[in-house]
Amino acid sequence: xxxxxxKVLFLDRSDINTxxxxxxxxxxxxxKEALQPFLLEDLSLDGFDPARxxxxxxxxxxxxxxxxxxxxxxxxxxxxxxxxxxxxxxxxARIFKQNMxxxxxxxxxxxxxxxxxLFAKFAGQETTLTTDLAKKTLHFSSEKDEETISFTxxxxxxxLVEADGWVGYADxxx
Amino acid sequence: MGKTIAEKIFDSHKVDNPFxxxxxxxxxxxxxxxxxxxVAINDLVARGMDxxxxxTKIKAVIxxxxxxxxxxxxxxxxxxxxxAQRNNIVDFFDIGQNGVCHAIFPEKGFVRPGYTVIMGDSxxxxxxxxxxxxxGVGTTDLEVGILKGVCAFHYPESIKIEITGxxxxxxxxxxxxxxxxxxxxxxxxxxxxIEFTGNVIDKMSMEARMxxxxxxxxxxxxxxxxxxxxxxxxxxxxxxKDEFASKDEALKSYQAFTADPDAGYTEVITIDxxxxxxxxxxxxxxxxxxxxxxxxxxxxDQVYIGSxxxxxxxxxxxxxxxxAGNNVKAGVRGIVSPASPKIYSQALEEGIIKTFMDxxxxxxxxxxGACLGMSNGVLAEGEVCASTTNRNFNGRMGKGGTVxxxxxxxxxxxxxxxxxxxxxxxxxxxx
Ligand code: SF4
Numbered sequence: 001x002x003x004x005x006x007k008v009l010f011l012d013r014s015d016i017n018t019x020x021x022x023x024x025x026x027x028x029x030x031x032k033e034a035l036q037p038f039l040l041e042d043l044s045l046d047g048f049d050p051a052r053x054x055x056x057x058x059x060x061x062x063x064x065x066x067x068x069x070x071x072x073x074x075x076x077x078x079x080x081x082x083x084x085x086x087x088x089x090x091x092x093a094r095i096f097k098q099n100m101x102x103x104x105x106x107x108x109x110x111x112x113x114x115x116x117x118l119f120a121k122f123a124g125q126e127t128t129l130t131t132d133l134a135k136k137t138l139h140f141s142s143e144k145d146e147e148t149i150s151f152t153x154x155x156x157x158x159x160l161v162e163a164d165g166w167v168g169y170a171d172x173x174x
Numbered sequence: 175m176g177k178t179i180a181e182k183i184f185d186s187h188k189v190d191n192p193f194x195x196x197x198x199x200x201x202x203x204x205x206x207x208x209x210x211x212x213v214a215i216n217d218l219v220a221r222g223m224d225x226x227x228x229x230t231k232i233k234a235v236i237x238x239x240x241x242x243x244x245x246x247x248x249x250x251x252x253x254x255x256x257x258a259q260r261n262n263i264v265d266f267f268d269i270g271q272n273g274v275c276h277a278i279f280p281e282k283g284f285v286r287p288g289y290t291v292i293m294g295d296s297x298x299x300x301x302x303x304x305x306x307x308x309x310g311v312g313t314t315d316l317e318v319g320i321l322k323g324v325c326a327f328h329y330p331e332s333i334k335i336e337i338t339g340x341x342x343x344x345x346x347x348x349x350x351x352x353x354x355x356x357x358x359x360x361x362x363x364x365x366x367x368i369e370f371t372g373n374v375i376d377k378m379s380m381e382a383r384m385x386x387x388x389x390x391x392x393x394x395x396x397x398x399x400x401x402x403x404x405x406x407x408x409x410x411x412x413x414x415k416d417e418f419a420s421k422d423e424a425l426k427s428y429q430a431f432t433a434d435p436d437a438g439y440t441e442v443i444t445i446d447x448x449x450x451x452x453x454x455x456x457x458x459x460x461x462x463x464x465x466x467x468x469x470x471x472x473x474x475d476q477v478y479i480g481s482x483x484x485x486x487x488x489x490x491x492x493x494x495x496x497x498a499g500n501n502v503k504a505g506v507r508g509i510v511s512p513a514s515p516k517i518y519s520q521a522l523e524e525g526i527i528k529t530f531m532d533x534x535x536x537x538x539x540x541x542x543g544a545c546l547g548m549s550n551g552v553l554a555e556g557e558v559c560a561s562t563t564n565r566n567f568n569g570r571m572g573k574g575g576t577v578x579x580x581x582x583x584x585x586x587x588x589x590x591x592x593x594x595x596x597x598x599x600x601x602x603x604x605x
Contacts, residue, residue, distance in 0.1 A: 015459060017567050019565070020569075023547075024548055025548065025573070027210075027238075028209075028244070028246035028247050029246065030212050030216060030246075031216075032213075042568060042569045042573065044458075065360060068360055068394065069296065070295075070546075071210065071296040072312070073294075073312035073313035073314060091361065091364065092364075093361065093364060093394055095296060095310055095311060095312055098312065098315065102312060102315060154193065154194060155192075155193035156192060156193040156194070159192075166314050166318055166326070167314060167317055167318055167321075170318040170321075170326075171223070171318075171321070171322070174198065174318075174322045
């Protein structure tokens with residue numbers, strides 16, 4: 001199973017699309033590792049600097065409809081090879097979300113009001129997430145503040161996380 | 175309660191229902207291209223599972239960058255080519271036979287009403303035009319599809335979009351689907367199937383229905399879908415004539431995949447076609463849509479006509495009609511990519527290619543290249559393109575470039591004027 005803990009990167013925008021996560025010009029790569037330097041290269045978001053912000057982060061938190069656009073699994077892979085295995089957002093595009101769990105990664109959904117509160121409390125501060133998969137809780141902490149919030153995972157998504165992805169799961173079963 | 179088209183297809187393909195509303199369904203077709211499949215192939219090889227569930231149900235094409243532009247894209251083609259060969263995948267389309275996946279696979283009769291189809295490509299929803307459930311998936315889903323012939327989905331909910339009346343002249347399926355997306359928003363149909371119905375759809379060609387279904391994913395939709403009817407049967411007849419005694423019999427059989435009158439939808443939207451006008455996108459999201467009349471005057475550097483949305487023969491005919499006797503504005507680059515070799519030769523025979531060339535267009539081979547900024551028409555920083563494609567994301571056709579999505583008629587008119595324009599087909603009503 002993958003690691004779902006670490007420093008949080010706040011991306012304060014809705015509709016962040018897969019072309020922004022990993023532009024098509026890098027789709028000629030045939031290994032996941034080769035995508036590592038290009039994550040979020042085309043993201044248009046004030047104050048975001050990929051070179052500065054990505055390296056130290058292991059968790060992404062964002063707003064609505066995260067990962068819309070293309071079906072490219074290169075988007076989760078680009079996160080994975082940057083040691084980001086968990087994204088937390090209000091909602092996701094279907095294919096992106098499925099791809100995350102298919103890779104044994106997590107795309108966690110929280111209520112818009114909870115996301116808004118997390119942004120208000122923690123964005124701009126060094127914040128760490130600790131995930132408890134058994135208890136289904138996310139614990140955020142910064143120097144000034146902390147908060148524990150529960151999340152839900154469908155049984156299927158949980159099974160995929162535990163099987164480290166869909167290939168392992170389906171091969172055993174079908 | 176009755177069932178929607180998607181529900182009927184799911185119920186006839188169920189393999190397993192492991193959890194809640196997750197259904198694992200049997201696949202009738204798995205489509206592959208050279209961008210998202212090689213990684214799946216490499217992973218299968220690494221796992222010692224280099225096999226396919228049924229080589230006759232897998233179809234593959236090199237279409238995104240073809241001919242290869244550099245060593246990396248050449249390697250992607252090579253991996254796909256060699257895999258198809260060693261796994262006896264007969265329907266593999268390489269240089270000379272290849273074209274944009276969502277144009278070439280329907281054209282070969284690979285999609286039938288009631289089918290379930292996946293591909294590692296978000297615009298797989300296009301094939302729903304045939305009354306199929308067709309969904310774009312990521313590489314892992316594709317990999318399992320190749321290996322096991324199954325895929326997992328949430329049991330589908332559907333949105334019904336009914337378009338009634340008559341499309342005004344000069345207004346096309348592209349204008350209609352952009353209007354629908356602007357209404358639903360980019361996530362309005364997430365996890366849902368969009369079922370298109372109404373007398374406007376009944377009258378539409380398969381090409382126009384494919385344009386509609388193609389952009390379902392731009393509203394977040396899993397698949398677009400149109401009920402199979404005689405138009406579908408006519409299109410498929412050359413491929414199915416040995417299976418059925420008559421077209422009526424084929425239609426009767428396919429009608430198993432039409433929606434029941436009391437089927438349940440999460441939302442029903444009725445659009446009066448007479449209210450539709452030629453539109454284009456602004457900004458970087460496909461739901462940012464305005465009437466072209468409000469954008470007229472915005473200068474462009476390039477006009478692109480092609481793609482899985484609007485690179486079919488009907489699209490080229492419409493654009494050629496606007497272009498005939500005109501020239502591309504000096505300083506504007508016109509590029510057209512007929513979406514398949516069949517479309518290309520038809521366009522040649524009909525004199526359409528000559529019309530494009532006489533107007534000053536560059537005619538490329540069938541490929542996706544420009545649409546996703548990989549080859550054959552990439553934009554430079556700061557450039558603007560009027561395009562018949564389906565995505566106006568920031569940098570989609572080249573880093574720092576801007577894309578305005580529109581119909582082939584509007585794109586052709588824009589090429590002539592050098593700024594975003596309605597076609598004379600709309601202005602004069604000449605169709
Ligand atoms: S034409 Fe564009 S949208 Fe269609 S399959 Fe090719 S790259 Fe994707």
